[in-house]
Amino acid sequence: MEFLLVLLIGLLYASGTYMMFRRSMVKLLLGLILIGNGANLLIFLVGDINKGNPPVIPRDFSSLQGVYSDPIPQALILTAIVISFGLQAFAIVLLKRVYLVTGTDDLDQLNSDDQDI
Amino acid sequence: MTDPYIILPVLLHLLTAILLIFCWKKVRAQKIISVAGNLVIVLLAFGLWMKVWNLGILTMQGGGWEAPFGITFVADTLSATLMLLTAIAGLAVAIYSCAGITKNRIQYGYFPIVHFLLMGLNGAFLAGDIFNLYVWFEVIIISSFVLMTLGGRKPQLEGAINYVTMNLLASVIFLTAIGILYGLTGSLNMADLSIKIANIENRELVHVTAILFFVGFGIKSAVFPLYFWLPSSYNTPPSAIAAIFGGLLTKVGIYALIRVFTLIYIPDSFLKGVFLFVAGATLVTGAIGALGKTDIRRLLSYLIICHIGYMLAGLALYTEQAMTGALFYLFHDIVIKTNLFLIAGLIYKIAGTYKMSELGGIYRRYPKLSLVMAAVFFSLVGIPPLSGFWPKLYLISESLNSGSYILLASILIASFITMYVIAKLWAEVFWKEPMVVTDLKAAGFDALSNFKKQLLVIPVIALTALTLYMGFGAQHIAVLAERISTELFHHQPYIDAVFEPKN
């Protein structure tokens, strides 16, 4: 499981980086989303995966028993997901506005007023 | 000492923002609420600063959960000072915005977003938990995205693409670093990390996270070679917004760098070498970038980058003296960069353009105002005894002591080029023969009512007065900066304050 996740995280980072180097705005955004998901999975991975041991205190005890998975990474990922939800929504609307205003999806065509050296 | 008082500025910014959203379309009410809110926050921040100065480091544990399990807020002297300066800059910008931001933008939520941004800044300065710092950074960047694009003119949107992309990337790198650090240490509390990071066997991975933090914060604070998003975006929004960005946003990156690399990581010789190189390169490239600029705000954008180099140089030399210089420069820079962008907006209001070739004759038309502006420019250049001079003195003497002659050379080159471009700006904008006003619609300073003129001018004068105080009262600022520097380098009291047993 860990090994598969490691591969997946590497793949997400690599493909995200590749997409960010493209000139299309949409691919740039996709790249950012992929890298963000890679980072979330990375946090999930480093928090020691324990299948089937939720960090829940059993009914008759007052503390956690035995091996349990760390709840913190999940809290962190949830926070990061919520944040990226807002940021991505904003970025999508922004890209759409830019496309409507400039009429192009090509990043090289932007900064058209950048004449000042 | 546990004291819930420290969180009040953050809460009050949130409350002000909520009240402002309730008054969504009422422009006049929004202006009054925002200025009043900022005024109260300045008083609160000053109260907090006094408390921290007298009582030492104050902490607050969110939800009453003890460190390192809960979310810790810590106000040491550095945080309190930066919060005070943020509050002052926020108040100045709020007053300026009352006359400098159009009704249209206010109706689209300008003021609430500014308060969310200031809340994020205050929160970032208080965060004692690395993930909490990340969350506050996200609050800051989402607010700054909205401010950057508010109004939706073409250059704004195009500049925003660079800005949004680089900041999202920086956040992901920051998050990656947090993830690996959590995997290594099992903790997120910065004081706890400070203890645990020293005992990690796997030093290579520790160094990797250190570099990731440096890259993440480096993008946010616009250091070489990660600064290119700044000059292409900071010159597009209205000047009041650019003033907050120029004065505060890059500085929060510097704050995070200083905090992380004094509390959590102690830079080794390799990392110090990287810092030295990046600081020198930032100074020189930023200064050279400013050389050929003919647009005032573009020129100022490059000067922001250039002057980030001074603060990084203080961190790179990594001695108490050098850190004192860097902190002094940080305080000076927050006030003066905010002021410079406000001045740029004022010039635009007077002459209707940002292009230096079309400007001129402002000294003849507004001699008194020009003298105020001159004081700011001289302080920026660092003519003794004004405020830009003292921190450079610390940095120069310390780079001589440590034998970093290349850094010394870059500091001197950057200072001279700053002097040259400011002299050129002065000559072109203030002394040159007046030009015909091109854009009469934008150039409406004379047509404004007296009250509105004062709203624009008073913040500039107040910030100038503060800058002059930092120059002529340099011994006070130096005492403050030295105390902070000592706190940063001897961080045991910080750790003790966080882990103080509950009573």
Place this chain on the structure above:
Amino acid sequence: MNSIILRTASNYLLPMLILFSVFVLLRGHYEPGGGFVGGLVAAIAFVLHSFAHGLKETRRFLRIHPGVFIPIGLLLSLISAVLPMIGGQSLMTGLWFNEPVPVIGLIGSALFFEIGVYFVVFGVTLTMLFTITESV
């Protein structure tokens, strides 16, 4: 989208989804759920409605602009977070009533915080989706 099946179904789904969102909101204390998920479910209910009947109809049905929910939710969350500070405790400390309420269970300040989150998420999501839909 003009489909009589979807339109009929969405009429029945809307109240059920809103009920479900409240259920998710309330069980968040002890089991998976909470304000964020609940708010999303409630927002989805209205998005489904707008798919079936068109945006205009949904706006008329909602009567108020969804953005109004944002400051209300924020204020509710802020108050519930600050309340413990008045009693001298730290920010966001959970305050609880002693007696459990039937159906809901124990009520504490955390519940009001969650209700605030519910409103904010509902308002933000709907505002975002409506804005994007309108600009197409």
